[in-house]
Amino acid sequence: MVQVANGDAANKAMAITSQESQVEAPPHDSLLAVKNLKKSYGEIEVLHGIDFDLRRGEIHAILGENGAGKSTLVKCLSGFEARNDGHLYVNTKQEFSGSDNSVVPSIMTDNADTAQSIAARDWTHASAEAAGVVLIHQEFNLAEQLSVAENIFLGSELCGKGLASLFLDKKKMNDLSRDYLATLHCTIDPTTLVSSLSVADKQMVEIAKTLAKDARVLILDEPTAVLTQKESTALFELIDRLRGRGVGIIYISHKLEEIERIADRITVIRDGDLVGCYPAATLSKDDMARLMVGRELSSLYPKVPAPDELASVALSIHGLHVAGVSAPENFELRRGEILAFSGLVGSGRTALFETLVGLRPAQLGSESKIFVHGEEVRLNSFTDARAHGVAYLTKDRKGSGLLLNKGLRENFSLYALAHFAGIIIDTRAEQSAFEKAVDRFDIRMRDTGVVAGNLSGGNQQKLLLAKMLETTPDIVIVDEPTRGIDIGTKSQIYHFLAELAAAGKAVIIISSDMSEVIGMAHRVAVMHQGNIVGVLSGNEITEHEIMRYATGLKAAAA
Amino acid sequence: MTKIDFKTAGPFIALVALFILGIFVNDAFLSAGNVSNILARSSFIGIVAIGATFVITTGGIDLSVGSMAAFISGCMILLMNALMATIDSLVTIIFLAIVASAAIGGLAGMINGLLTTKAKIEAFIVTLGTMGIYRSLVTYMADGGTLSLNFTLGDVYSEVYYGTLFGLPYPVWVFLAVAVIGYVLLNMTVFGRHCFAVGSNESVAHYSAINVDRVKTATYILQGLCVSIATIIYVPRLGSASGQTGILWELEAIAAVIIGGTMLKGGYGRIGGTVVGALILTLIGNILNLTDAVSNYLNGAVQGVIVIVAVYLQRGAWRAKD
Numbered sequence: 075m076v077q078v079a080n081g082d083a084a085n086k087a088m089a090i091t092s093q094e095s096q097v098e099a100p101p102h103d104s105l106l107a108v109k110n111l112k113k114s115y116g117e118i119e120v121l122h123g124i125d126f127d128l129r130r131g132e133i134h135a136i137l138g139e140n141g142a143g144k145s146t147l148v149k150c151l152s153g154f155e156a157r158n159d160g161h162l163y164v165n166t167k168q169e170f171s172g173s174d175n176s177v178v179p180s181i182m183t184d185n186a187d188t189a190q191s192i193a194a195r196d197w198t199h200a201s202a203e204a205a206g207v208v209l210i211h212q213e214f215n216l217a218e219q220l221s222v223a224e225n226i227f228l229g230s231e232l233c234g235k236g237l238a239s240l241f242l243d244k245k246k247m248n249d250l251s252r253d254y255l256a257t258l259h260c261t262i263d264p265t266t267l268v269s270s271l272s273v274a275d276k277q278m279v280e281i282a283k284t285l286a287k288d289a290r291v292l293i294l295d296e297p298t299a300v301l302t303q304k305e306s307t308a309l310f311e312l313i314d315r316l317r318g319r320g321v322g323i324i325y326i327s328h329k330l331e332e333i334e335r336i337a338d339r340i341t342v343i344r345d346g347d348l349v350g351c352y353p354a355a356t357l358s359k360d361d362m363a364r365l366m367v368g369r370e371l372s373s374l375y376p377k378v379p380a381p382d383e384l385a386s387v388a389l390s391i392h393g394l395h396v397a398g399v400s401a402p403e404n405f406e407l408r409r410g411e412i413l414a415f416s417g418l419v420g421s422g423r424t425a426l427f428e429t430l431v432g433l434r435p436a437q438l439g440s441e442s443k444i445f446v447h448g449e450e451v452r453l454n455s456f457t458d459a460r461a462h463g464v465a466y467l468t469k470d471r472k473g474s475g476l477l478l479n480k481g482l483r484e485n486f487s488l489y490a491l492a493h494f495a496g497i498i499i500d501t502r503a504e505q506s507a508f509e510k511a512v513d514r515f516d517i518r519m520r521d522t523g524v525v526a527g528n529l530s531g532g533n534q535q536k537l538l539l540a541k542m543l544e545t546t547p548d549i550v551i552v553d554e555p556t557r558g559i560d561i562g563t564k565s566q567i568y569h570f571l572a573e574l575a576a577a578g579k580a581v582i583i584i585s586s587d588m589s590e591v592i593g594m595a596h597r598v599a600v601m602h603q604g605n606i607v608g609v610l611s612g613n614e615i616t617e618h619e620i621m622r623y624a625t626g627l628k629a630a631a632a
Numbered sequence: 633m634t635k636i637d638f639k640t641a642g643p644f645i646a647l648v649a650l651f652i653l654g655i656f657v658n659d660a661f662l663s664a665g666n667v668s669n670i671l672a673r674s675s676f677i678g679i680v681a682i683g684a685t686f687v688i689t690t691g692g693i694d695l696s697v698g699s700m701a702a703f704i705s706g707c708m709i710l711l712m713n714a715l716m717a718t719i720d721s722l723v724t725i726i727f728l729a730i731v732a733s734a735a736i737g738g739l740a741g742m743i744n745g746l747l748t749t750k751a752k753i754e755a756f757i758v759t760l761g762t763m764g765i766y767r768s769l770v771t772y773m774a775d776g777g778t779l780s781l782n783f784t785l786g787d788v789y790s791e792v793y794y795g796t797l798f799g800l801p802y803p804v805w806v807f808l809a810v811a812v813i814g815y816v817l818l819n820m821t822v823f824g825r826h827c828f829a830v831g832s833n834e835s836v837a838h839y840s841a842i843n844v845d846r847v848k849t850a851t852y853i854l855q856g857l858c859v860s861i862a863t864i865i866y867v868p869r870l871g872s873a874s875g876q877t878g879i880l881w882e883l884e885a886i887a888a889v890i891i892g893g894t895m896l897k898g899g900y901g902r903i904g905g906t907v908v909g910a911l912i913l914t915l916i917g918n919i920l921n922l923t924d925a926v927s928n929y930l931n932g933a934v935q936g937v938i939v940i941v942a943v944y945l946q947r948g949a950w951r952a953k954d
Contacts, residue, residue, distance in 0.1 A: 455843070
């Protein structure tokens with residue numbers, strides 16, 4: 075059912091899984107469990123039947139590549155998304171604070187046959203919270219202009235007694251907040267405005283909020299992405315204390331060393347499939363990386379001929395210093411070459427290229443040299459980049475790529491508008507170029523009058539490609555070109571990119587999709603924490619190797 | 633398809649309905665004098681509103697236009713009176729005042745634009761501030777009273793307001809010219825497309841190599857120039873300026889834009905609609921003047937109802953479409 079690439083440890087671990095997934099009902103100390111959970115967005119199924127259970131007093135890590143379905147899974151677990159199929163069990167009666175374990179869970183009894191699944195429609199964000207299942211998002215949900223205590227009690231404000239019930243009992247809320255924060259060994263004053271707090275303190279407030287809600291299940295989605303080393307250490311200690319109180323913690327992170335350090339069990343998912351659930355002690359970091367990526371490449375990808383040995387250098391970057399990153403960056407690529415940029419989400423790939431093309435300012439005071447076809451150029455704005463034949467396709471096609479409420483032709487011509495206009499726009503030339511592009515890129519629409527927002531994701535992406543390629547750039551940078559796109563359109567886009575390379579253009583693909591990186595690239599640059607940590611080519615390009623660089627396990631020999 | 637698209641046709645239907653109503657209300661309504669009066673009076677707000685269409689389409693707002701008009705009027709009158717001492721040719725003096733008017737209007741618009749884009753202050757706040765500044769400056773310049781144009785000069789200059797070409801007053805021709813130029817600029821040029829793009833989604837505009845700040849600033853400069861043009865034909869009408877000049881023009885201009893079908897949130901603008909909107913606002917006042925059925929004092933109330941109904945109809949059509 076599940077294919078694991080190679081490695082004895084992985085196979086050993088697999089055995090554990092298959093045993094465990096035979097268990098029909100969740101063990102009785104389960105706080106939250108799902109069986110065969112399936113989730114689709116539209117017609118695309120993104121989770122194909124996941125089994126998962128969380129026990130009391132356990133830290134259970136969910137591990138997977140970008141886009142494997144981790145976030146979707148926790149959204150289903152926490153009621154933010156309704157699952158399409160499968161069973162969900164929750165234990166609402168388990169006691170934590172005291173030592174009294176005699177309370178019989180109402181939903182999950184010792185007798186597995188009587189365990190009742192909660193219907194998908196009844197498992198909403200509100201009912202999940204009422205049952206003590208709380209998700210802390212990557213982006214915090216705090217009202218910046220309210221105080222810490224006001225945030226902690228937001229939506230469940232306390233009032234006084236009698237006539238005073240018309241008024242907020244601020245003192246009580248502040249006192250309780252102070253107690254919650256003290257439990258977390260945190261010394262923030264409850265009356266401080268949230269907007270004046272550091273990111274780490276804001277996270278503390280989020281966790282304090284969950285205490286106010288008496289959370290039994292705490293779900294943390296990439297909690298350390300925004301924290302420093304020291305703050306992360308403090309967070310781990312806090313998580314440890316919560317575990318000691320019997321809280322179950324679901325922990326999502328890309329950082330393998332963190333997971334190794336704190337997790338009790340690890341569930342690995344890949345492309346929406348369950349790979350397995352393993353006791354953390356049985357897995358090394360290398361095993362984790364292998365389990366995450368072990369999939370075989372399909373024939374999705376066109377043959378991309380190797381660039382000519384003699385091909386000239388199309389783009390050469392020296393000392394490009396992205397704001398907030400520790401060191402400047404250098405790289406180059408030749409005509410006809412496809413260079414992929416791999417790395418985890420947040421590794422600074424988009425920032426690097428947005429800085430390169432002038433969409434965001436470089437580090438103050440830094441001086442970079444950029445050569446296009448051997449000629450030094452300054453790319454101070456995106457207009458400069460366009461003038462020098464450098465095109466960048468944003469990964470945020472809905473937010474930054476297309477005007478969703480405007481027509482297709484207007485969207486198509488927006489970037490290359492000067493081609494169709496002196497002072498007055500030549501709408502006939504515009505229309506005929508648009509029709510050619512629709513043909514070339516196979517953009518499918520109900521009728522030509524629809525607005526861009528009504529196109530499917532794949533067709534939006536093809537429209538964006540048509541828009542940015544209408545200026546016939548020599549250097550094409552595409553950021554996550556196939557995210558959220560069906561497999562057929564993906565393949566089309568790969569063919570377009572391969573054609574560009576074959577025509578002597580230089581192509582850069584920024585991608586979190588491992589298989590597309592391996593299937594398309596001549597060379598792969600892997601980024602970690604803002605800088606390129608390794609460049610792979612030829613046989614070195616393997617998922618395992620990329621993942622080792624991406625997770626910081628391996629750095630280029632200095 | 634058979635359903636009436638209120639978004640585009642609505643303002644025109646309303647204009648025709650008001651016109652028919654006017655005919656029934658009073659025989660004098662259709663007289664050449666009254667019609668040309670309606671058109672001439674519409675032209676001030678109409679010209680200002682055409683500038684406002686650009687600002688609003690791009691996602692901005694300019695509240696300072698009424699005060700700016702008063703300020704420019706004051707400057708023009710002071711300048712012309714002063715030049716009487718040194719220059720003999722009255723036409724030259726008027727010409728210089730017109731040049732100065734355009735310069736002040738353009739500059740004032742640029743200040744609004746740069747404060748919005750470079751200092752990153754919300755347009756509402758910037759123009760609320762400059763609105764107070766210009767209003768106060770003109771009151772100060774007039775020492776709390778009224779600035780009056782030199783009588784001989786006023787005699788010559790008044791031709792600009794009262795003179796006619798092919799039977800229509802000059803202001804109407806100016807209005808028409810500004811409308812045509814505005815239409816072409818907004819609908820047929822790169823700049824116009826960029827206005828729509830910036831108003832729809834600034835981020836997309838930025839990622840399409842559009843200089844968002846420059847487009848926005850340009851719309852405020854255009855707005856300033858439109859105010860200047862309106863002022864140039866307004867000054868000869870009364871030959872004076874005071875702290876009361878151009879009061880509430882900003883709101884009437886915005887009302888004309890909104891009645892015309894331009895969306896206040898940006899991304900969708902219609903010059904033709906704005907022209908119709910300005911005509912509708914003037915028509916309401918004119919019809920109330922010609923009838924005893926509703927007090928003329930209720931002019932503002934009727935205008936207010938029309939604005940709200942217009943937007944309601946647009947929203948309704950918007951929702952049905954999705």
